Amino acid sequence: MPSSAEQLHLERALHLxxxxxxxxxxxxxxxxxxxQGIVDALCDLSSRDALTGLSNRRSFEMVMAREVDRVARTGESALLLMLDIDHFKSVNDTYGHGVGxxxxxxxxxxxxxAVRPMDTVARIGGEEFGIMLPNCQAGFAxxxxxxxxxxxxxxxIPTGQFQDELSVTISLGGAFAPQWVRSSPLLWMERADRQLYRAKTDGRNRVCLEVHHETLVSAEEKGMLLAVLPQDSEQV
Structure with a gap:
């Protein structure tokens, strides 16, 4: 009788x-x-960015979803940083994609x-990264x-060309998850992205943070907060 491994045709998984x-x-x-070890290894591989070994976007969005829910339930603060490498296109154009x-x-x-073990760093795509910092108080952000x-x-960073070394800078935008409010990873990321855009238009190589006590509840979040389930509306 064939073994479980033979029945599952694991050759492709092992090769991957x-x-x-x-x-x-x-x-x-x-x-x-x-x-079980093969399954665990595949799960880990599917959550990692192939180039950097960091969390990938899909995994990061799951982390964000859990954190949004936690902040809504506990009122604790959590900071999301979105960042990208300044003038990265010129790096590729000058040195090639290998150096990029x-x-x-x-x-x-x-x-x-640069962050704590409890924080999550992810490559979102291209030269853009995200950092999730749970329990990050506004005073330390x-x-x-x-x-x-x-x-x-x-x-x-060595370029391998005439012993050249390359230095780069990043622009960062940050936003806190709204406390005690049902939100979503997309809305939270949009807030941080707006601050990232401000950092880049203000000259790059800088940090722009949404002021914590001025975090506004969007119309979408108000809708999520005040949403009435069908069975509840019948009882009103």
């Missing part, structure tokens, strides 16, 4: 994990522990080193964001 450099389970091949990839990897590593910005500004 090997290509990604993932550690394969040490358990006996075909055993339940081995199969090195820059993205170096920036991703610097971001990860600018300090944290500036630390991230300065960490990237100190990078010196």
């Amino acid at each position: 994990l090997q290509q990604a450099g993932a550690m394969l389970p040490e358990a006996e091949p075909g055993s339940v522990a081995w199969l 990839d090195l820059v993205i990897q170096a920036v991703g590593a610097a971001l990860n080193q 600018l300090t944290v964001a500036e630390r991230v910005r300065e960490r990237v500004a100190r990078l010196r």
Whole structure:
């Protein structure tokens, strides 16, 4: 009788994990522990950005959804930072996409080193990144964001061309999740993106944060907050 592993046709999954450099389970091949290890490795691989190893956009949106719900229930603060690399197109145009990839990897590593283990850093796409900072009080937000910005500004990235080193800067926009209010990851990201746009139009290489106590509840969030379920409307 064929084993479970043979019935599942795992060759493609194993090949994918090997290509990604993932550690394969040490358990006996075909055993339940081995199969569980394969499933866990695939789940981890599907949540990671291939170039940087950071969380990908899909995984980050799930983190945001959990955090929006937590802030709505507990009233605790959470800061979302959206950022991108300034003038990144000129890096690709001048040095080529290979060096551009090195820059993205170096920036991703610097971001990860600049935050707490409990924070989540993700590559959203292209040269854009996101950082989720739960339990980040408003009084510390600018300090944290500036630390991230300065960490990237100190990078010196070898280009492999005549021993050149490349430095880059980032622009950051941040917004807090509205407390005690039902919101959504999309609305929260839009708030942070507006601040990122302001940072870039104000000259780049800077931080712009939405003032915490001035966070406004949007029309969409008011609708979510005041939404009446059909069965409730019949009882009114």
